[in-house]
Amino acid sequence: MKKKWLFTPGPTPIPPEASLAMAQPIDYHRSADTVALIKDVLEKLKHVFQTENDVLFLTSSGTGGMEGAVANLLSRGDKVVVIRSGKFGERWSEICTAFGVEVIPIDVTYGNSVDPQTVGRLLTEHPDVKAVYATLCETSTGALHDIEALAGLTRVRPTLLVVDAVSALGADDLQMDNWGVDVVVSCSQKGLMTPPGLAFAALNQRAWNAIEHSDLPKYYLDYRKAYESGLEGSVPYTPAVTLLTALQCALDRICAEGIRNTIARHSRLATATRSAVKALGLPLFAVSPANTLTSIRLPTEIDGKAFLKLMLDKYGITYAGGQSQLSGKIVRIAHLGWMNENDVIVAISAFERGLAEIGYDIPLGAGVTAAQEAFAR
Amino acid sequence: MKKKWLFTPGPTPIPPEASLAMAQPIDYHRSADTVALIKDVLEKLKHVFQTENDVLFLTSSGTGGMEGAVANLLSRGDKVVVIRSGKFGERWSEICTAFGVEVIPIDVTYGNSVDPQTVGRLLTEHPDVKAVYATLCETSTGALHDIEALAGLTRVRPTLLVVDAVSALGADDLQMDNWGVDVVVSCSQKGLMTPPGLAFAALNQRAWNAIEHSDLPKYYLDYRKAYESGLEGSVPYTPAVTLLTALQCALDRICAEGIRNTIARHSRLATATRSAVKALGLPLFAVSPANTLTSIRLPTEIDGKAFLKLMLDKYGITYAGGQSQLSGKIVRIAHLGWMNENDVIVAISAFERGLAEIGYDIPLGAGVTAAQEAFAR
Numbered sequence: 001m002k003k004k005w006l007f008t009p010g011p012t013p014i015p016p017e018a019s020l021a022m023a024q025p026i027d028y029h030r031s032a033d034t035v036a037l038i039k040d041v042l043e044k045l046k047h048v049f050q051t052e053n054d055v056l057f058l059t060s061s062g063t064g065g066m067e068g069a070v071a072n073l074l075s076r077g078d079k080v081v082v083i084r085s086g087k088f089g090e091r092w093s094e095i096c097t098a099f100g101v102e103v104i105p106i107d108v109t110y111g112n113s114v115d116p117q118t119v120g121r122l123l124t125e126h127p128d129v130k131a132v133y134a135t136l137c138e139t140s141t142g143a144l145h146d147i148e149a150l151a152g153l154t155r156v157r158p159t160l161l162v163v164d165a166v167s168a169l170g171a172d173d174l175q176m177d178n179w180g181v182d183v184v185v186s187c188s189q190k191g192l193m194t195p196p197g198l199a200f201a202a203l204n205q206r207a208w209n210a211i212e213h214s215d216l217p218k219y220y221l222d223y224r225k226a227y228e229s230g231l232e233g234s235v236p237y238t239p240a241v242t243l244l245t246a247l248q249c250a251l252d253r254i255c256a257e258g259i260r261n262t263i264a265r266h267s268r269l270a271t272a273t274r275s276a277v278k279a280l281g282l283p284l285f286a287v288s289p290a291n292t293l294t295s296i297r298l299p300t301e302i303d304g305k306a307f308l309k310l311m312l313d314k315y316g317i318t319y320a321g322g323q324s325q326l327s328g329k330i331v332r333i334a335h336l337g338w339m340n341e342n343d344v345i346v347a348i349s350a351f352e353r354g355l356a357e358i359g360y361d362i363p364l365g366a367g368v369t370a371a372q373e374a375f376a377r
Numbered sequence: 378m379k380k381k382w383l384f385t386p387g388p389t390p391i392p393p394e395a396s397l398a399m400a401q402p403i404d405y406h407r408s409a410d411t412v413a414l415i416k417d418v419l420e421k422l423k424h425v426f427q428t429e430n431d432v433l434f435l436t437s438s439g440t441g442g443m444e445g446a447v448a449n450l451l452s453r454g455d456k457v458v459v460i461r462s463g464k465f466g467e468r469w470s471e472i473c474t475a476f477g478v479e480v481i482p483i484d485v486t487y488g489n490s491v492d493p494q495t496v497g498r499l500l501t502e503h504p505d506v507k508a509v510y511a512t513l514c515e516t517s518t519g520a521l522h523d524i525e526a527l528a529g530l531t532r533v534r535p536t537l538l539v540v541d542a543v544s545a546l547g548a549d550d551l552q553m554d555n556w557g558v559d560v561v562v563s564c565s566q567k568g569l570m571t572p573p574g575l576a577f578a579a580l581n582q583r584a585w586n587a588i589e590h591s592d593l594p595k596y597y598l599d600y601r602k603a604y605e606s607g608l609e610g611s612v613p614y615t616p617a618v619t620l621l622t623a624l625q626c627a628l629d630r631i632c633a634e635g636i637r638n639t640i641a642r643h644s645r646l647a648t649a650t651r652s653a654v655k656a657l658g659l660p661l662f663a664v665s666p667a668n669t670l671t672s673i674r675l676p677t678e679i680d681g682k683a684f685l686k687l688m689l690d691k692y693g694i695t696y697a698g699g700q701s702q703l704s705g706k707i708v709r710i711a712h713l714g715w716m717n718e719n720d721v722i723v724a725i726s727a728f729e730r731g732l733a734e735i736g737y738d739i740p741l742g743a744g745v746t747a748a749q750e751a752f753a754r
Contacts, residue, residue: 011403011618023400026388026572028695059574061436061614067597098596189615195403197436197574197617219475220444237438238566240574241388318405
């Protein structure tokens with residue numbers, strides 16, 4: 001009896017009422033019902049973003065939202081600091097370079113998080129830096145960055161702090177207003193339990209002021225047009241209507257739970273998963289791991305790709321593997337979105353059984369036991 | 378007993394198997410199943426585009442695909458001809474201007490189609506024009522443009538022909554290869570009977586050659602990355618997976634019908650609708666109307682917005698109104714996508730009843746009769 005379990009850091013499983021909402025007859029994007037829908041989801045997103053700022057949305061992947069945070073804020077030749085600790089930090093850098101923005105990179109060893117002091121030193125050396133582009137959870141390594149500390153550096157300077165919270169929003173804490181983060185970008189298919197196709201951004205007044213002076217070309221990803229339309233429950237271009245209906249259902253769940261509880265739940269799931277991995281004697285890949293996902297360094301004798309294939313074929317389990325130079329070397333288990341303790345037990349139990357199956361000597365049951373003990377604490 | 382009917386030129390109704398496919402548990406976008414899905418839809422799209430060229434897709438509205446056709450093909454300061462006969466031709470112009478491209482506009486009276494001779498004259502005057510940006514069906518007016526004639530002008534010159542077939546693909550004929558069109562852009566929520574959120578582009582070798590020389594900034598909407606990934610059934614960024622599953626179902630319907638038959642069906646529905654409108658004594662707004670939708674100029678004594686509200690509230694019918702300066706002045710009835718004769722009869726019958734209801738003197742039943750006679754021919 002085949003049954004699939006998805007433990008990838010996006011797309012994440014969709015709650016059934018959200019799935020069924022998408023199967024309803026589609027509505028016109030200019031109808032009164034859709035206007036109300038857009039206003040409702042944009043209001044509820046403020047709760048998730050922990051902000052009083054308005055949130056805007058685009059019909060795109062998270063990367064479209066990231067490009068928007070470059071094209072809308074900057075001008076050609078502007079200088080920015082980009083924290084690169086994996087594939088997604090590098091993406092900030094690639095986008096900036098594509099748009100003729102000068103990048104001062106801070107390269108962090110994969111698995112590590114940036115030292116805020118390094119950022120502070122660079123900002124002092126280069127007072128003309130327009131923005132720092134950072135990542136809340138570097139999904140490719142599972143490392144969490146100390147955004148609160150970075151915001152402490154930028155909010156006392158004219159420099160903006162732009163945070164890719166694509167994978168971590170709703171899982172790792174990001175107090176946009178309390179910490180003074182200027183721009184937060186995220187998307188639908190991670191902590192928000194909605195299929196991929198929607199990107200979000202929240203900007204504070206400092207960021208909106210910067211947009212006044214930006215001369216980089218933008219049209220489809222124009223933040224101001226998306227924001228101004230959104231205030232009216234409207235859109236500049238036909239939006240992904242079915243995804244908005246699913247998002248509304250998902251946001252209802254998060255708002256009912258309360259974002260602080262949602263983050264606490266993810267913390268509980270992450271702690272249990274890490275306890276389990278340690279009990280199995282395997283090393284965590286991230287030094288400061290996020291709540292979003294747990295990255296595990298595989299023993300060199302294990303072929304990571306073959307292991308993932310076995311997990312899918314025999315156990316119906318999809319974990320994520322490593323990307324680029326980490327391919328085959330790490331396994332990433334997401335505990336993200338529509339997940340609770342039982343899901344984590346399945347993820348860990350199957351992980352143990354898979355390792356045993358390929359002949360790796362682990363104490364069967366030790367991971368599940370450690371997770372249960374963590375839940376009991 | 379409430380029942381809704383959607384006659385808007387996008388989103389269009391979704392076939393039930395496509396709706397239900399979206400409600401299935403979501404899959405990882407790097408899974409073998411999704412790789413096969415992407416390869417399958419890209420292959421089937423070639424049939425709809427009537428081309429041997431590969432088709433690429435983006436997770437965006439149609440406008441994202443249009444921006445791609447500017448940002449990927451051109452360089453700063455390039456000169457292009459843009460045919461502007463409504464909101465969507467004007468969009469080409471706005472995108473070009475946003476990217477620093479010089480626009481030579483051809484302004485066509487709303488409701489009219491461009492005279493190919495005007496385009497030919499301009500191309501002779503300006504031999505350095507890099508591309509002509511045209512629209513197959515100008516959705517804001519319902520006018521069809523003679524793309525075959527335009528292609529006759531560009532294919533003997535180094536100038537590219539880029540066609541916005543966003544609303545008309547699958548409804549109005551566009552023989553990309555036979556006519557020699559260089560770039561065709563479309564999207565999911567019109568003739569392709571899929572919810573909004575996917576854009577498509579097909580490019581011939583001339584267009585790919587032009588991409589080599591383009592220096593406009595692009596990242597998220599990079600055609601080459603989308604194309605090269607697509608060949609492997611992959612994507613540069615997380616795609617709208619649920620929309621791809623719906624698209625596959627919709628494409629199966631079109632491929633089973635055969636694109637020539639699909640277009641013939643739309644022609645039949647459009648002819649019947651136009652016959653009905655004439656029989657009711659109302660003027661068509663477009664001089665050369667498209668198969669995609671029928672635009673009707675309302676008598677000045679009718680308040681178009683109040684009429685549309687009545688139609689929705691009392692009859693559950695959504696037509697589209699006019700946009701910008703045509704607001705309240707025209708009604709647009711789409712016969713697009715998952716539509717057959719019975720749908721058109723509903724659209725016309727309700728239109729008659731609504732007009733009578735607001736006290737406009739029309740011969741009740743004349744429209745439906747004319748449509749039935751058209752079907753019988």
